[in-house]
Amino acid sequence: MTILINLFWIAVAIAVALGAGWLFRAATIALTRGATARMLRTAPLTAGFGMLVILIYVVVALFAPLIAPYAEREVVGAQFLPWDATHLLGTDNLGRDMLTRLIYGARNTVGIAFATTALAFTMGSILGLLAATVGGWLDQILSRIVDILMAIPSLIFSLLLLTIFGTSVTTLILVIATIDSTRVFRLARSVALNIVVMDYIEAARLRGEGLWRLITREILPNALAPLVAEFGLRFCFVFLAISALSFLGVGIQPPTADWGSMVRENAALITFGDVTPLLPAGAIALLTVAVNFVVDWMLHRASGLKE
Amino acid sequence: MSVIWTMIAKRLGLGVLTLFVISVIIFGATELLPGDLAQNILGQSATPETVAAFRKELGLDLPAYTRYFNWLFGALQGDFGTSLANKRPIADLIATRLGNTLFLALYAAAISVPLSLLLGILAALYRNSIFDRTVNAMALSSISFPEFFVAYILIFVLAQSGLFPSMSRMDATVGFGEALYRTFLPALTLTLVVTAHMMRMTRAAIINLLASPYIEMARLKGMKPMRVILKHALPNALAPIITVVALNLAYLVTGVVVVEVVFVYPGLGQLMVDSVSKRDFPVVQAVALIFAAAYVLLNLTADVLSTLSNPRLIHRK
Numbered sequence: 039m040t041i042l043i044n045l046f047w048i049a050v051a052i053a054v055a056l057g058a059g060w061l062f063r064a065a066t067i068a069l070t071r072g073a074t075a076r077m078l079r080t081a082p083l084t085a086g087f088g089m090l091v092i093l094i095y096v097v098v099a100l101f102a103p104l105i106a107p108y109a110e111r112e113v114v115g116a117q118f119l120p121w122d123a124t125h126l127l128g129t130d131n132l133g134r135d136m137l138t139r140l141i142y143g144a145r146n147t148v149g150i151a152f153a154t155t156a157l158a159f160t161m162g163s164i165l166g167l168l169a170a171t172v173g174g175w176l177d178q179i180l181s182r183i184v185d186i187l188m189a190i191p192s193l194i195f196s197l198l199l200l201t202i203f204g205t206s207v208t209t210l211i212l213v214i215a216t217i218d219s220t221r222v223f224r225l226a227r228s229v230a231l232n233i234v235v236m237d238y239i240e241a242a243r244l245r246g247e248g249l250w251r252l253i254t255r256e257i258l259p260n261a262l263a264p265l266v267a268e269f270g271l272r273f274c275f276v277f278l279a280i281s282a283l284s285f286l287g288v289g290i291q292p293p294t295a296d297w298g299s300m301v302r303e304n305a306a307l308i309t310f311g312d313v314t315p316l317l318p319a320g321a322i323a324l325l326t327v328a329v330n331f332v333v334d335w336m337l338h339r340a341s342g343l344k345e
Numbered sequence: 346m347s348v349i350w351t352m353i354a355k356r357l358g359l360g361v362l363t364l365f366v367i368s369v370i371i372f373g374a375t376e377l378l379p380g381d382l383a384q385n386i387l388g389q390s391a392t393p394e395t396v397a398a399f400r401k402e403l404g405l406d407l408p409a410y411t412r413y414f415n416w417l418f419g420a421l422q423g424d425f426g427t428s429l430a431n432k433r434p435i436a437d438l439i440a441t442r443l444g445n446t447l448f449l450a451l452y453a454a455a456i457s458v459p460l461s462l463l464l465g466i467l468a469a470l471y472r473n474s475i476f477d478r479t480v481n482a483m484a485l486s487s488i489s490f491p492e493f494f495v496a497y498i499l500i501f502v503l504a505q506s507g508l509f510p511s512m513s514r515m516d517a518t519v520g521f522g523e524a525l526y527r528t529f530l531p532a533l534t535l536t537l538v539v540t541a542h543m544m545r546m547t548r549a550a551i552i553n554l555l556a557s558p559y560i561e562m563a564r565l566k567g568m569k570p571m572r573v574i575l576k577h578a579l580p581n582a583l584a585p586i587i588t589v590v591a592l593n594l595a596y597l598v599t600g601v602v603v604v605e606v607v608f609v610y611p612g613l614g615q616l617m618v619d620s621v622s623k624r625d626f627p628v629v630q631a632v633a634l635i636f637a638a639a640y641v642l643l644n645l646t647a648d649v650l651s652t653l654s655n656p657r658l659i660h661r662k
Contacts, residue, residue, distance in 0.1 A: 323491060
């Protein structure tokens with residue numbers, strides 16, 4: 039019987055999510071015109087829902103101090119208080135307001151993951167495009183280095199590097215960005231390899247265009263679509279990796295509010311049948327699902343497939 | 346026949362080379378640290394005498410390549426040096442934990458590989474049906490979930506009611522059946538995490554083939570759909586399926602880290618995470634080497650097996 043009730047609630051949640059996605063899509067279509075509106079019309083409900091969720095996360099992250107009822111590190115009551123009117127989601131293991139920590143977590147966790155992905159992307163795509171354009175020994179050296187780095191499992195490699203350089207947010211960002219840039223490098227290089235053999239690149243070379251201009255003006259615009267989709271996927275991987283490391287206690291360090299470490303700190307409650315520790319984990323999962331939905335739609339569009 | 350053996354020999358040689366370079370990276374990473382390693386680990390407040398003694402203990406007075414070869418030959422013989430934190434030989438710390446980790450990974454593999462092959466074949470058979478769509482949606486979302494989320498949901502649903510223990514304590518006295526029972530939840534977590542990917546790839550590999558003329562021929566002969574898939578499509582889809590299975594097994598080896606921590610399972614992953622926060626780098630290096638070696642070997646096996654499963658390469662004209 040309880041299973042049936044659970045299934046019912048899951049069905050309700052899915053229906054609400056799709057409804058929200060539909061409403062959001064309708065709203066954005068009404069607010070935009072021209073090519074953007076036409077593009078949005080092709081979005082499936084899941085992509086609409088994904089965009090809505092991403093928008094909510096961005097808003098929460100940007101306006102965290104305005105939305106949160108208390109300060110990020112403020113101890114407001116006893117430890118592990120249950121849900122009530124003053125503390126909507128109760129308090130955590132040190133007596134800090136759970137809802138506040140969740141809201142600030144959006145800023146810290148998502149912000150750090152975004153910065154890391156952006157860094158990984160800049161490094162990976164510049165080197166990848168460079169390797170494909172210049173070719174020769176530069177390509178060989180870079181590709182072999184990347185091959186070797188990719189042969190080491192990424193979680194293990196990041197744990198090793200964090201042991202050596204110590205755990206801080208800066209090292210975390212640099213370590214994860216370096217490891218992930220190898221994956222971006224692979225993609226950027228293989229996309230660019232198909233472009234550099236085109237006639238217009240040959241023409242540009244003959245015209246005497248410099249390397250930088252060749253990469254940014256001729257190759258990058260045509261390689262952008264797969265790279266943007268990859269940005270979404272990489273963000274998911276980086277986000278999950280950072281959360282996993284924080285959960286293991288070697289990522290983002292306390293007292294910074296962060297979803298991964300919040301799960302670890304409050305995990306004891308789960309065995310007592312309290313769902314509170316699942317909320318930050320759920321927040322992570324929801325964002326990854328949302329990004330995946332949007333990426334799915336973009337990949338579908340980029341591939342030019344019709345149903 | 347000889348062509349294929351040279352291919353495999355080349356691949357094996359490349360694998361050994363990769364392992365060697367990885368061991369250099371794992372060892373050499375400590376050299377990347379600016380300044381003195383001993384000073385860095387002891388902190389700024391350490392006296393010069395302590396730092397000097399610690400340097401001696403680490404063997405930092407020797408040149409790097411001597412230390413590397415000592416470390417590598419020790420590791421090949423199962424001697425990884427001593428832990429910085431508790432001065433015990435690392436080999437002792439690792440011995441039982443390695444077995445535990447392998448047990449968990451094999452357990453998860455024994456459930457997930459048959460399950461995902463079955464689901465993948467069924468999804469390909471009943472493609473675009475409700476069954477296919479549901480399985481696909483579940484697969485997509487389980488890829489997006491962090492491992493600890495899946496693990497805690499399972500604890501919340503299954504362990505709370507007392508069906509399964511939420512902590513997987515292990516010691517020498519635990520029998521095989523009891524061990525299976527105690528590690529059921531961690532194994533199930535890993536299964537849920539890896540099944541999705543394998544199942545989707547199985548489905549895609551089979552569906553890719555279904556458009557080929559020889560499948561149409563089989564269908565036109567009036568063969569049953571199940572038989573078409575099992576007898577005609579599956580053998581040709583083996584290579585991509587083997588690759589993805591091995592990839593996921595390799596993933597299992599590293600995926601155990603988070604799951605072991607959640608379920609307090611005494612495996613290598615937990616040892617590694619503990620050692621990272623203590624900055625006990627000899628232990629981390631040893632465990633990283635083992636994990637990386639397992640990862641490389643599994644990928645190598647996949648390569649060799651998918652080469653062997655290709656009839657065009659075996660019966661070359």
